[in-house]
Amino acid sequence: MREKRWAVLAVTLVGVVLGAAYTAEALRYRWGSLANPGPGLFPVLVGVLVMLGAVGVALETFTDPPVGDAAWPQGVGRWRLLAIVAVAALYVATMPYLGHPIAGTLVMFAALQIMGLANWPLKIGLALCLGLGSHYLFATWLGIPLPTGEWW
Incomplete structure (x- = not known):
């Protein structure tokens, strides 16, 4: 410990x-x-x-008193963790081409799918709000330039 x-x-x-x-x-x-x-x-x-x-x-x-060692996820939890890491890497790889608005929306959708959100309208709505909303917040409201990509 x-x-x-x-x-x-x-x-x-x-x-x-x-x-x-x-x-x-x-x-x-x-x-x-x-x-x-x-x-x-x-x-x-x-x-x-x-x-x-x-x-x-x-x-x-x-x-705080010691509580023991943290456990590495097993089974489905391990695959979910690895899938989230892969999606994050895919976000970095696609950002120059898709830009933050599209890549961010797709990554949010994939992450919500991996985490098990079953409600499709909610999943699509959250992905759009988080992906496009973060672009609006940073690029428009705060004036922080974000990559827009070649295709945006």
Whole structure:
């Protein structure tokens, strides 16, 4: 159990360093205001939340009593996990061609299918809202350019 705690501490350190680097890079963008946010506001908030989350995990690990080792998924759970990783890789591979709006919508649909959402109208609606909505939020509202792809 002691090794697990030190492993969590190492991951926490990596999370804090990556969050700090992300935040430092995000500080180069203009912030804008809450009424009219610039492209730097959201990345700075994300970087700070990554650092706080990493520290929170470390605090929880060192203050809570040990609960045992985490179990790697077996059977269907393992295949679902691998399928989600494959879909994420496919998103990265198709983004230059499809752009974020289309690739994001397709990835959301695939992820909802993999997670077992059976209601097709809900699945299609959520995929459209998340894929196209995230493009609207970042590209239009926050002014953060997202890849539009060759086909968009």
